[in-house]
Amino acid sequence: MAFFSTSERLEIGNVPFVSNNAKPTRSEALEYYRRVAASAGLAIHYFEEVLKVEQGNIHAVVTSKQVYHARHIIIATGFYGIPYLLNVKGEELPKVTHYYKDPHFYAFQKVLVVGANNSAVDAALETWRKGAEVTMVIRNETIGRRVKYWVKPDMENRIKENSIQAYFSSSVVEIREQEVDIQTPNGLITIENDWVIAATGYQPDLSFLSKIGIELSADGIRKPYYDPDTHETNIKGIYLAGVICGGMDTHSLFIENSREHAGKIVGHIIVQ
Ligand SMILES: Cc1cc2nc3c(=O)[nH]c(=O)nc-3n(C[C@H](O)[C@H](O)[C@H](O)COP(=O)(O)OP(=O)(O)OC[C@H]3O[C@@H](n4cnc5c(N)ncnc54)[C@H](O)[C@@H]3O)c2cc1C
Structure with missing residues (x-):
């Protein structure tokens, strides 16, 4: 995940920020915050x-x-x-998460990402890049308008080339151990599934x-x-x-x- 919308210098105090990328990644940002905490001796x-x-x-x-x-x-x-819930049968299964963290966890497995804003797009692209077979279920007709402008084309192109299968104007109906039912404009479909990342927002x-x-x-x-x-x-x-x-x-x-x-x-x- 690329963090921050510009590559401006983000130094806090006297801790220098160094990134090898045009935009710092999540792990670079976390590493930087860790160094700030260590250098300031924060009692956490x-x-x-x-x-x-x-x-x-x-x-x-x-x-x-x-x-x-x-x-x-x-x-x-x-x-x-407080995550916004899907309110569907099976949401309580341990394979469903509202808090996505590590893409490697999902490598080579079947991942369903629900949502189309920044969290969903990051989860879909990152897990796909680690070899997951990614499907997206998107309530609206397009990717969210708040998705970072430098990430959006990447997402749209992965969908266009069918590397990531996206169902627009669709919703999850039921989640089971190895399958998910999805209501699409063309009717109800069932897909095989190992993990559900419900990136449906928080309050x-x-x-x-x-x-x-x-x-x-x-x-x-x-x-x-x-x-x-x-x-x-x-x-x-x-x-x-x-x-x-x-x-x-x-x-x-x-x-x-x-x-x-x-x-x-x-x-x-x-x-x-
Ligand atoms: C996928 C994704 C990508 C993003 N990309 C960007 C980006 O590129 N640029 C950007 O500017 N922003 C980005 N953001 C948004 C950014 O993460 C938030 O704006 C930022 O983290 C908000 O900081 P905060 O300190 O206000 O809250 P948070 O980072 O949410 O921190 C709140 C902390 O409080 C703790 N807490 C809450 N309640 C309690 C309690 N009762 N007791 C103890 N601890 C508690 C939580 O555990 C958490 O650690 C992104 C967010 C996501 C999800």
Whole structure:
């Protein structure tokens, strides 16, 4: 997966960014973030879920492992918390995932990718390039309009040359251990299948914010309240950063245009 829409330099602090590609790949981006974390000596507590935050002069952060106390908290929980489900029979089978990670896992096997936006396109192209036999089921008549412009032709050409079989205006009806039923404009078909990658999108866990006491807008976007200059919410000392700031408008923010959040937040905290 190529990351970032430009090849601009993405240095954080004094950690240099080096890419061998016109656009950094996912693994290059992850390697870079790992180096930033190591160089800054970040104290990261892994596999620990924040269950709730109790407001106070000093806030209490209750996690699955312990309780922390902090005057300032920055919430950057993203929007991959809750996947949109297919709601079909068989979705609960272990062969179905909403969180695609490693293309090698699927090598030489029959993979069905549901969806046609960035996650689906990346999963389809990457697994195909590792030798998977890839089929796509796409609800609409075309590939998603938000697919990165430098990736879209690759996807469309793989479909055109039949390297990847795509069923447009179609939907999954049932998933079984070794087969999937698909409703297509030409009727119901059954294909052999080993794995289903349901790249059907996600929604942010906004109830997590409202339980803390952060106000959400009353419209459908449910945008959390924060001061645009400081990113402080309606609760003193609690800040929001990253794509969670967009509420249900999950595509308004991405890596490049949310990098400025950190500077605004830290700038506000240090003058407190
Ligand atoms: C396939 C794909 C390709 C993409 N390509 C690009 C690209 O080229 N350019 C670009 O700018 N963006 C791209 N994006 C989008 C980019 O990944 C997001 O914009 C970015 O990751 C958002 O960062 P974030 O820190 O706000 O949230 P996230 O990266 O989603 O991080 C949120 C973190 O919070 C954790 N978390 C959530 N709730 C809790 C809790 N209760 N307790 C503890 N931890 C919690 C999550 O586990 C996660 O680690 C892509 C996304 C996908 C899926």
